[in-house]
Amino acid sequence: MPTARLFLLFGLLLSASAQAEIYKYVDENGQVTFTDVYRKGARRVDLPGAPGPVPGKGNAAKRASYAPSPAGFPRIDPATQKRRDDVRRQVLQDEIASEQRDADEARRQLKLGERLQPGERATDASYANRVNKLRATLQQHEQNIADIRRELANLK
Template sequence: MIRRRLLVACLLAAPWAAQADIYKYVDEEGRVTFTNIPRKGAIKLDIETRSPKPPPSPAQAPEPKARLAPANFPRVSPEDQRRRDELRRQVLEQELAAEKRLLAQAREALAKGQASRPAEGDAASAARLQKLMDLVRLHEQNVAAIQYELSLLRR
């Protein structure tokens, strides 16, 4: 019985034991230090502490939404959606083919630029070569993005 009372007393005292004053101190070099130890020149901060809000009880919890869209939201038939997806697939495949052609052209231009080997310190040639490498990287990213979009479409 005494142990239980002692335990309850310790648990009730725990929140006050964890509370401490906070001081802000700025040294000669302008460094800011926050501490719980008072020192000369430190300013005591008044910080309002709030306990976190308890989670809502099951009775107060909002009901999950039964629908993802409002009741008056226009619906698309599965057949219409399949047609739209097929049209999107065709457009993406055309874009992918065009992007692959541009990538091949950019790689060819880069290979020619690297074969001409600019002289050491030729900033203009190095800049042209960097632009070609950036162009290749751009087309590679575009191809990857289109392939990703195609992977999201259902067959």
């Protein structure tokens, strides 16, 4: 019983430390990628209205910022919300353009990878592994595109 409580407490502490930060990464080919995973050379993107770190405060202060507004609390004016939605829409549009380029390249690589090398057979494990990895990469890009389109459709 005490062990279960310890694991529960540990899990709550870990989940409390999660942050939703967005990074913009530009690779050597000039392709822009937005991600929630930091890469060397990436820059953090501050979105208007997004909760950010609270200086000098712990995770409790961050969690408190997600509490629903009390009755009578001032609402965001429509112009401010529209600007925020426009920024979000632009980020998603940039991200989908990048994913579409990556998917096109993955399709090209799959076509090349499906070609048998001299002395190679379609039943060889190396051929199957290569093609499966290329298909998985393409499938991941296509799934990302579908997810981003769904997010765009959810915008007001």
